[in-house]
Amino acid sequence: xxxxxxxxxxxxxxxxxxxxxxxxxxxxxxxxxxxxxxxxxxxxxxxxxxxxxxxxxxxxxxxxxxxxxxxxxxxxxxxxxxxxxxxxxxxxxxxxxxxxxxxxxxxxxxxxxxxxxxxxxxxxxxxxxxxxxxxxxxxxxxxxxxxxxxxxxxxxxxxxxxxxxxxxxxxxxxxxxxxxxxxxxxxxxxxxxxxxxxxxxxxxxxxxxxxxxxxxxxxxxxxxxxxxxxxxxxxxxxxxxxxxxxxxxxxxxxxxxxxxxxxxxxxxxxxxxxxxxxxxxxxxxxxxxxxxxxxxxxxxxxxxxxxxxxx
Amino acid sequence: xxxxxxxxxxxxxxxxxxxxxxxxxxxxxxxxxxxxxxxxxxxxxxxxxxxxxxxxxxxxxxxxxxxxxxxxxxxxxxxxxxxxxxxxxxxxxxxxxxxxxxxxxxxxxxxxxxxxxxxxxxxxxxxxxxxxxxxxxxxxxxxxxxxxxxxxxxxxxxxxxxxxxxxxxxxxxxxxxxxxxxxxxxxxxxxxxxxxxxxxxxxxxxxxxxxxxxxxxxxxxxxxxxxxxxxxxxxxxxxxxxxxxxxxxxxxxxxxxxxxxxxxxxxxxxxxxxxxxxxxxxxxxxxxxxxxxxxxxxxxxxxxxxxxxxx
Numbered sequence: 001x002x003x004x005x006x007x008x009x010x011x012x013x014x015x016x017x018x019x020x021x022x023x024x025x026x027x028x029x030x031x032x033x034x035x036x037x038x039x040x041x042x043x044x045x046x047x048x049x050x051x052x053x054x055x056x057x058x059x060x061x062x063x064x065x066x067x068x069x070x071x072x073x074x075x076x077x078x079x080x081x082x083x084x085x086x087x088x089x090x091x092x093x094x095x096x097x098x099x100x101x102x103x104x105x106x107x108x109x110x111x112x113x114x115x116x117x118x119x120x121x122x123x124x125x126x127x128x129x130x131x132x133x134x135x136x137x138x139x140x141x142x143x144x145x146x147x148x149x150x151x152x153x154x155x156x157x158x159x160x161x162x163x164x165x166x167x168x169x170x171x172x173x174x175x176x177x178x179x180x181x182x183x184x185x186x187x188x189x190x191x192x193x194x195x196x197x198x199x200x201x202x203x204x205x206x207x208x209x210x211x212x213x214x215x216x217x218x219x220x221x222x223x224x225x226x227x228x229x230x231x232x233x234x235x236x237x238x239x240x241x242x243x244x245x246x247x248x249x250x251x252x253x254x255x256x257x258x259x260x261x262x263x264x265x266x267x268x269x270x271x272x273x274x275x276x277x278x279x280x281x282x283x284x285x286x287x288x289x290x291x292x293x294x295x296x297x298x299x300x301x302x303x304x305x306x307x308x309x310x311x
Numbered sequence: 312x313x314x315x316x317x318x319x320x321x322x323x324x325x326x327x328x329x330x331x332x333x334x335x336x337x338x339x340x341x342x343x344x345x346x347x348x349x350x351x352x353x354x355x356x357x358x359x360x361x362x363x364x365x366x367x368x369x370x371x372x373x374x375x376x377x378x379x380x381x382x383x384x385x386x387x388x389x390x391x392x393x394x395x396x397x398x399x400x401x402x403x404x405x406x407x408x409x410x411x412x413x414x415x416x417x418x419x420x421x422x423x424x425x426x427x428x429x430x431x432x433x434x435x436x437x438x439x440x441x442x443x444x445x446x447x448x449x450x451x452x453x454x455x456x457x458x459x460x461x462x463x464x465x466x467x468x469x470x471x472x473x474x475x476x477x478x479x480x481x482x483x484x485x486x487x488x489x490x491x492x493x494x495x496x497x498x499x500x501x502x503x504x505x506x507x508x509x510x511x512x513x514x515x516x517x518x519x520x521x522x523x524x525x526x527x528x529x530x531x532x533x534x535x536x537x538x539x540x541x542x543x544x545x546x547x548x549x550x551x552x553x554x555x556x557x558x559x560x561x562x563x564x565x566x567x568x569x570x571x572x573x574x575x576x577x578x579x580x581x582x583x584x585x586x587x588x589x590x591x592x593x594x595x596x597x598x599x600x601x602x603x604x605x606x607x608x609x610x611x612x613x614x615x616x617x618x619x620x621x622x
Contacts (some may be wrong), residue, residue, distance in 0.1 A: 095501040190406040192524065193542045213503065214525040217542070224616045226539030231504045231528070265619040299622040305535045306617050308576040311610040 327441025
């Protein structure tokens with residue numbers, strides 16, 4: 001599809017993983033399909049702004065996927081191709097789609113990945129550090145030239161095994177994204193609001209907690225915002241929903257050039273819309289078929305389903 | 312406190328349990344404190360409209376609680392006092408406050424309860440069938456004279472042990488309330504939206520699914536509404552939150568005299584506000600100390616925390 005209708009904004013630099021995922025859900029399975037946090041986040045963000053992707057793939061990575069990124073006008077000059085095999089993830093979901101069960105993780109070329117940014121990449125005004133080793137996230141931050149806005153994601157594995165580095169990343173971010181279990185794990189607080197506040201106290205001005213089908217909440221020092229999940233009767237594959245959400249948010253913020261409270265709220269709704277499309281199909285299938293006007297449609301639907309009158 | 316500021320509306324007839332609850336949470340414990348679905352729902356509804364309570368207590372039920380209902384101007388002429396002991400429930404919550412663990416249920420006088428409504432009670436325009444044996448819910452419905460609006464709640468025990476009766480109640484209700492696990496259990500659908508739609512197909516025009524800290528969603532044949540939970544950093548005792556929510560909703564609808572989509576949305580937000588106060592303390596402690604203007608305060612807060620601009 002053409003991306004000509006995309007407003008000019010950004011660019012947003014997205015660092016994360018590009019993977020070949022083998023996934024099974026109650027609705028089917030896919031072997032070695034395109035996946036990875038940078039893939040979902042970049043394609044999602046590309047509906048809103050220019051995107052520069054930074055990641056690594058192996059010699060076995062299908063050219064067709066690179067072409068797909070290209071059709072979304074994603075700058076793949078930071079997508080390294082290294083000797084060896086592409087990162088692979090295998091997992092399945094049972095009927096409770098909120099819980100991924102990992103069966104295999106092969107780091108492969110990711111084991112030795114050291115992102116090295118060119119001068120243009122270093123000057124990107126928006127940065128999204130998707131879920132990868134926090135040491136790599138820090139290395140990217142060290143290379144950036146005064147970005148306007150930095151957002152980061154993480155996961156339980158890094159909180160458990162590289163806690164100090166995760167805290168270092170958080171201290172250098174404007175927006176921290178994580179899911180509810182990760183916020184609880186990081187903070188040691190069971191209550192979600194207390195957990196989010198504890199994360200806020202680690203440094204970022206904005207904490208966004210992703211809660212799967214329940215939506216997302218944003219906490220800042222002055223404000224609280226709750227966005228519902230988009231109601232879907234059939235979720236075929238939840239893989240990548242969180243990365244898609246983050247990509248939509250960052251792309252939206254990069255497009256508008258601002259990141260005040262009101263912009264972040266709208267960005268969270270955009271992220272919700274993008275994630276709702278991703279989970280309708282396996283891999284990036286639905287996202288790569290998405291039409292620009294479908295984003296506005298669901299945005300307006302979410303507005304209608306949260307509206308209520310005065311007391 | 313005075314209830315003189317309460318707008319005239321209703322009355323709403325509330326049938327359910329009055330209990331003495333022994334509850335332990337990470338924040339403390341209470342022995343034989345006032346509880347039961349009718350107690351929470353009636354006190355909550357009384358902030359919005361006139362309430363007629365129908366329930367049974369034993370000879371050991373403290374007069375002080377009846378006086379508390381009276382101070383809320385709740386009509387307790389349908390509160391029977393029967394020979395024997397009051398219904399008792401015992402349970403505890405661990406840090407995950409979404410899950411109640413029942414340790415004791417003594418039906419006592421509830422075993423032989425047969426609600427018999429006086430002529431005035433039968434003519435109540437609004438009816439809330441709180442969580443009790445669906446056979447009793449049906450007996451109340453049989454006695455009503457063309458109520459304007461009937462809402463019902465239920466629980467896992469009845470869905471498992473009296474499924475046919477639960478379905479009969481649903482077929483005769485306008486609004487069905489249940490939590491997400493109950494909607495899944497009743498429908499056999501794992502996806503919450505599919506589950507709510509299946510409940511809708513049982514007869515009621517409106518299904519409201521309570522999701523604890525995640526808020527509540529409403530599904531009708533034409534509309535979907537999502538209300539967030541009110542963000543609390545400390546939940547001392549979640550007992551009665553669902554009943555309080557329902558009471559607030561019904562009281563609000565009874566006050567306004569209408570139950571169109573917009574009114575139900577506002578009623579759901581009122582229910583959310585009332586439940587958020589209930590869980591701040593054990594038993595009905597917080598609700599009985601609540602000031603009328605505190606309701607409007609949190610209502611406006613929820614409006615602010617769900618607001619976002621156009622795409």
